[in-house]
Amino acid sequence: MHLGHDHSHGWPSAVSADAHRPDGTRRALRIGLGGPVGSGKTATVAALCRALRDELSLAVVTNDIYTREDAEFLLREAVLPPERITAVETGACPHTAIRDDISANLEAVEDLEDEVGPLALILVESGGDNLTATFSKGLVDAQIFVIDVAGGDDIPRKGGPGVTTADLLVVNKTDLAPYVGSDLARMAADAKTQRAELPVVFQSLRSEAGVAEVAAWVREKLAAWTA
Amino acid sequence: MSRAALLVLADGRFPAGGHAHSGGAEAAVKGGLITGSDGLEAFCRGRLHTAGLVSAALAAAAALGVDPVALDAAADARTPSLALRVASRKLGRQLMRAARATWPSRELDVVAREFPKGAHQPVVLGVAARVAGLGADDAAYCSAYESVSGPASAVVRLLSLDPFDATGVLARLAPEVDRVVGAAVEAAGEVVVGGVDALPAASAPLLEIGAEAHAAWPVRLFAS
Amino acid sequence: MTTAGVRATARIAARLDGRGTTALPVLESDGPLALRRTRGRGDEARVMLVGAMSGPLGGDRFAVEAEVGAGARLHLGSAAATIALPGQSKGEARYDVRIDVAAGGELRWLPEQLISAQGSDLCVSTRVDLAAGARLVFREEQVLGRAGEDPGRLSSRLTVRLDGRTLLDQEVACGPGAPGGWDGPAVLGGHRALGQLVVVRPEFGERAPEPRVLGESAALTPLVGPAVLVTALAPDALRLRRVLDEALAALDG
Numbered sequence: 001m002h003l004g005h006d007h008s009h010g011w012p013s014a015v016s017a018d019a020h021r022p023d024g025t026r027r028a029l030r031i032g033l034g035g036p037v038g039s040g041k042t043a044t045v046a047a048l049c050r051a052l053r054d055e056l057s058l059a060v061v062t063n064d065i066y067t068r069e070d071a072e073f074l075l076r077e078a079v080l081p082p083e084r085i086t087a088v089e090t091g092a093c094p095h096t097a098i099r100d101d102i103s104a105n106l107e108a109v110e111d112l113e114d115e116v117g118p119l120a121l122i123l124v125e126s127g128g129d130n131l132t133a134t135f136s137k138g139l140v141d142a143q144i145f146v147i148d149v150a151g152g153d154d155i156p157r158k159g160g161p162g163v164t165t166a167d168l169l170v171v172n173k174t175d176l177a178p179y180v181g182s183d184l185a186r187m188a189a190d191a192k193t194q195r196a197e198l199p200v201v202f203q204s205l206r207s208e209a210g211v212a213e214v215a216a217w218v219r220e221k222l223a224a225w226t227a
Numbered sequence: 228m229s230r231a232a233l234l235v236l237a238d239g240r241f242p243a244g245g246h247a248h249s250g251g252a253e254a255a256v257k258g259g260l261i262t263g264s265d266g267l268e269a270f271c272r273g274r275l276h277t278a279g280l281v282s283a284a285l286a287a288a289a290a291l292g293v294d295p296v297a298l299d300a301a302a303d304a305r306t307p308s309l310a311l312r313v314a315s316r317k318l319g320r321q322l323m324r325a326a327r328a329t330w331p332s333r334e335l336d337v338v339a340r341e342f343p344k345g346a347h348q349p350v351v352l353g354v355a356a357r358v359a360g361l362g363a364d365d366a367a368y369c370s371a372y373e374s375v376s377g378p379a380s381a382v383v384r385l386l387s388l389d390p391f392d393a394t395g396v397l398a399r400l401a402p403e404v405d406r407v408v409g410a411a412v413e414a415a416g417e418v419v420v421g422g423v424d425a426l427p428a429a430s431a432p433l434l435e436i437g438a439e440a441h442a443a444w445p446v447r448l449f450a451s
Numbered sequence: 452m453t454t455a456g457v458r459a460t461a462r463i464a465a466r467l468d469g470r471g472t473t474a475l476p477v478l479e480s481d482g483p484l485a486l487r488r489t490r491g492r493g494d495e496a497r498v499m500l501v502g503a504m505s506g507p508l509g510g511d512r513f514a515v516e517a518e519v520g521a522g523a524r525l526h527l528g529s530a531a532a533t534i535a536l537p538g539q540s541k542g543e544a545r546y547d548v549r550i551d552v553a554a555g556g557e558l559r560w561l562p563e564q565l566i567s568a569q570g571s572d573l574c575v576s577t578r579v580d581l582a583a584g585a586r587l588v589f590r591e592e593q594v595l596g597r598a599g600e601d602p603g604r605l606s607s608r609l610t611v612r613l614d615g616r617t618l619l620d621q622e623v624a625c626g627p628g629a630p631g632g633w634d635g636p637a638v639l640g641g642h643r644a645l646g647q648l649v650v651v652r653p654e655f656g657e658r659a660p661e662p663r664v665l666g667e668s669a670a671l672t673p674l675v676g677p678a679v680l681v682t683a684l685a686p687d688a689l690r691l692r693r694v695l696d697e698a699l700a701a702l703d704g
Contacts, residue, residue: 069446089450091247092384101242103321104450251637260636273632280630303675304617307682309662312675403631428608428620429630431638432645432682439662439670 021113028059028119029225030109031218032098032135034162035146037128040172040205042070044146045125047211048218049079056222058121059084059112061105063094070125083116094127102139109139121222131160142221144214148172153182156190164194168201168217175204232359235329236352237369239376244321248314249381249449250274250374254437256385264392267382271375271400277431279374280407281305282349283367284426287415289353290366293423295338295346301423302347308435310442312347314451320345326355334358367411371404372397381449456510456540459484463515465496465556467522472496477518484513495524500562502531507546508538509572514547519556519585529562532594532688535603537570543604548577554584564592564644564688567626571603583614584653587678590695592646594688595625595639602626602643611649611678618676619649642668642684644691650702651678660702669694 021027033041045060052058060080062070064087071087074080086108090097097104109122124140126133135143145166147155150173156163163169169191177184184202191200201213235241252270255261261270285298306312323345327335338346338354345351349370356366379393410427417425438451461484464477473496480486483506491497500515507513519525535544546565552558567573581587591609595602606629608622623645625633632638639645656677664670669683681698685691 089247089447091249091381091450092448093246096246100240101244101246103242103244103324104247104317106324107317107320255636258636260640266636269632269635270637271632273635273637276630276632277638300675301617301620304620307619307621307672307674307680308670309672424610424617424620426620428610428622430621430623432623432684433640433668434637435672435682436664436668436670436684439672440664442662443664 025118026226028109028113028117028122029142029222030122030124030140031221032124032126032140032143033146034098034126034129034133034135034143034166036131036151039128039146039148039151041125041128041146042073043205044170044172044211044214045123046074046077046079047205048123048215049074051211051215052121052218053080056120057118058123059116059119060086061108061112061122061124062087063090063097063105063125063127070127084112086112090127095129095133098124098126098135098139099133102136105139120226121218131155131158131162134161134165141225142167144168144170146170146172149174149177149182149184149187150180153184153187156187156194159194163191166198168199168214169195170214171200171202173204174202175206229360233361233365233369236356236359236361237372239380241325243325244318245373245377246380247450248318248377249385249451250378251434251437251441251451252378252381253385253447253449254441255433256382258437260433261382261386263386264388264396267379267388267393268396268399271378271396272403273431274378274434275371275375275400275403275407277429278434279371280411280427280429282374283371283408283411284414284418285347285349286353286356286366286370287363287412288418288423288426289350290356290361290363291415291419292357293415293418295350295354296341297423298350298353299342299346301426302350305426305428305430306347308438310438310451311435314438315347315349316342316345317450318345318348319351322348322351322355326351326358330355330358332358363412363415364408367408367415368404371407371411375400375404385448456508456512456538456542456544457482457506458512460514460516461486461500463498463517463525463527464520465518465523465525466520473523473525484515491526495526495557495559497526497528500527500529502529502533506536507533507544507573508536508540509544510538510540510542511544513545514549516549517551517558517560519552519558521553522555524557526559527562532564532566533562534566534568534597535571535573535605536568537572537603543572543574546573546575548575550577550579552579552581552585552587554582556582557586559588561588561590564594566594566597567603567605568597569600569603571605573603573605575605575607577607577609579611581611581613581651585613585651586653587611587649587651588699589649590646590699592644592688592691592695593623595643604628609647609649611651613651613676613678616676618651618674618678619680621647639684642686644685644688646683646685646691646695648681648683648695648698649678650699651676653677655679665694665698669698671698
């Protein structure tokens with residue numbers, strides 16, 4: 001073993017927030033998607049994959065409460081080849097795996113870059129959790145928090161770290177608003193109060209625009225990352 | 228070096244991936260072998276004296292500076308279940324990441340490079356203890372305690388067991404943890420002189436069989 | 452240190468003879484360990500270990516040494532189960548098995564069960580050294596207590612080496628005085644029969660069988676090397692044997 005070797009080249013990096021891989025190239029941008037159960041995280045990931053896969057090289061890491069369910073949904077939907085989708089097992093605590101102990105997720109993103117790279121983008125999807133779950137800055141470079149209109153139009157008003165601090169707040173399933181009695185204008189106003197200048201996107205994946213606005217935001221982030 | 232480093236390394240919040248593993252408890256719960264704190268205690272006691280003893284001896288030997296490559300091969304021979312070898316290496320890799328970020332050292336870098344997909348967790352634990360300035364007994368304590376604290380916190384989640392009962396189990400096992408650590412450190416001392424064959428090889432058939440069954444489940448909460 | 456126990460070492464050496472079949476230039480019985488050559492299948496030599504008296508008892512030191520030369524094929528069986536019994540002399544009994552198989556040699560080691568009777572205290576040590584290219588089928592079964600009886604103290608360590616590298620090192624300890632939890636949900640879980648089957652074949656180096664679960668409480672798993680291990684627990688000897696036989700038949704088929 002080469003004890004005298006220079007530390008900066010060829011050694012696996014210890015801390016993965018480093019923007020560079022061991023060979024000196026810039027690593028993929030990592031975007032986290034979190035939010036409560038059933039808000040449409042996996043559907044948004046699937047739609048983003050379809051929107052972006054022809055223009056850039058991307059992969060997905062899922063963090064399931066029960067192992068592999070979200071990964072298997074993505075596989076069934078065939079949004080990406082199977083080798084570009086990895087499931088991390090979270091021991092019944094998905095928020096731990098994306099915030100307090102990110103080691104398994106870091107291994108997953110690094111393995112994806114090693115095995116199917118080079119990659120421009122990795123989407124890290126959290127397991128459905130509560131409003132307090134956010135991604136560690138050691139794991140992702142930006143995060144999207146996905147809520148939906150059916151979960152109650154008071155969620156933006158209640159705030160919480162996800163709603164307040166996420167780089168992008170997505171209010172999903174706007175097509176359902178009339179049926180569940182949610183007031184979109186009120187949600188927008190509350191979100192503005194909580195988030196000041198941070199962006200909010202209202203989307204319905206069943207509409208023609210679909211995920212386009214979120215995809216545009218991802219492209220912007222990517223342009224800034226590679227600049 | 229600071230003795231408090233032991234608290235950092237042994238802290239359940241040390242970000243090294245342990246939270247996603249049940250140490251075989253999920254399979255035992257599903258098989259009806261653990262239904263409450265008595266079952267948890269019997270499970271932990273058995274695990275402590277088998278897998279726990281072997282892990283603690285590996286960690287102690289690594290902390291004494293025994294060649295990690297030889298220890299890693301000895302861990303393979305003492306871990307016939309493929310599912311358990313995979314889990315141990317995965318956890319070893321995660322622990323290596325946390326340890327290198329916490330106690331940067333050439334010694335850890337060398338082991339990380341030798342095992343890019345992870346060395347067995349107890350081996351990494353021993354090397355981490357060593358670079359943190361801790362001794363063989365500290366490493367053995369971390370490893371032996373982990374062998375019971377992991378299943379205990381997993382069973383709290385799996386059975387909604389009263390967390391005070393689970394902690395009581397760990398406290399009752401403390402004298403046995405002491406004895407296992409004593410045996411592990413003695414064995415590690417023999418390894419320094421006579422090689423890795425002096426390591427204990429205590430095995431737990433139900434843990435081995437349960438691990439293979441668990442790995443084949445389509446749906447589970449824990450990685451192992 | 453003196454013990455009143457019996458000391459006995461039986462020896463077997465198997466060699467490929469000039470006609471392409473296996474000869475037994477060494478076949479040494481000793482006291483209670485009697486060896487008989489029986490009719491083998493094809494070019495293999497078959498040896499039966501016959502317990503000429505019950506044992507081992509406390510204080511006894513039994514050993515069996517078997518050596519299989521290049522290209523030779525040996526099958527070892529036993530006529531009946533070995534029963535560890537309490538003896539008049541104090542102290543544990545020992546049973547040591549030493550096996551060497553040369554390149555191209557094959558050993559099928561398929562004795563009957565070891566039964567740990569109440570009050571007995573036996574320490575078994577088995578060491579198998581295989582040269583690269585050797586083939587092995589090795590079965591061991593332990594039954595804890597005769598029918599309706601508590602077990603004695605039993606510890607059994609099995610070490611298998613291939614080309615100088617340790618493939619498997621496992622020790623099981625159970626019965627009174629064994630480390631805590633041995634009968635609990637991590638170790639034996641109330642099962643009274645446990646067994647292991649080790650199969651080493653050079654062709655597993657190319658493609659080892661996938662791990663699989665066998666019934667209620669048994670599993671097959673590939674080792675690090677051209678080998679697999681079947682670990683099985685069962686309520687009794689009969690059901691244990693059925694699981695191990697099925698596993699072996701599947702590997703042979």
